Amino acid sequence: MSSPASPTQPDVAQHRDYLYRYALLHLRDASRADDVVQETLLAAVESPDRFSGRSSLRTWLTGILKHKIIDVFRKQARETPVDAPAAIESDEDFADLHFNKQDTDHWHSFPTTWGDPERSLEQKRFWEVFDQCSQQMPGQVARVFHMREFMGLETDQICQELSITPTNCWVMLYRARMNLRQCLEARWFAGAR
């Protein structure tokens, strides 16, 4: 039985632009983003009865899209089981980027205070810098980071989806945060003080 709230094709199409921006944020590839949005709209129109009306239509569509994006992530992770050695440094090489081995593993440059960083959030430019910084992450690091921080998945869910160990997951998140932190400090907070 079709509920009165069942969304129609024009209803769901209104959210296309938003869904596209959401997909692009995660996939960083225009044609892939287009594909998953297309699949999402199709899935929604084919089973409009699944929309319960308990959440907004946009939230429902986002939920479908999220699953499609995770499907893409899973495929990508399978195609490159461990990131190609050239694309990702060893633990030691990665540490050398941030720490000074001669000096009992101290920071190359000490993290300095960011003052009241919350104030940056309303600034459009902050998020542009944030995007530029987060887009520098290599594939697997980016996938784990997006699932954890943007989508709010728990690490055991991420491990399961991407078939990686918890330790591997923690290392990926560590690298993502180290790089993002350093980039934000250099390109935003150092100048903002």
Place this chain on the structure above:
Amino acid sequence: MLTCRQVSHLVSEAEDRRLGLLERWRLRVHLKVCEGCRNFQDHIRFMRRVTHRHPILRDEDKE
């Protein structure tokens, strides 16, 4: 005493798993005396708090 490098790992992992008693204790001892790592912890927690407030994600509430 843990090195800053070890501390950076623990600070990050504390966001994803429950640290052991000994780990927490050693972390606390280091943070007490190391301003750089305290700042680092603030930054990691800030990034974790705010990433999901990205403008594109906030648009989910706009209709």
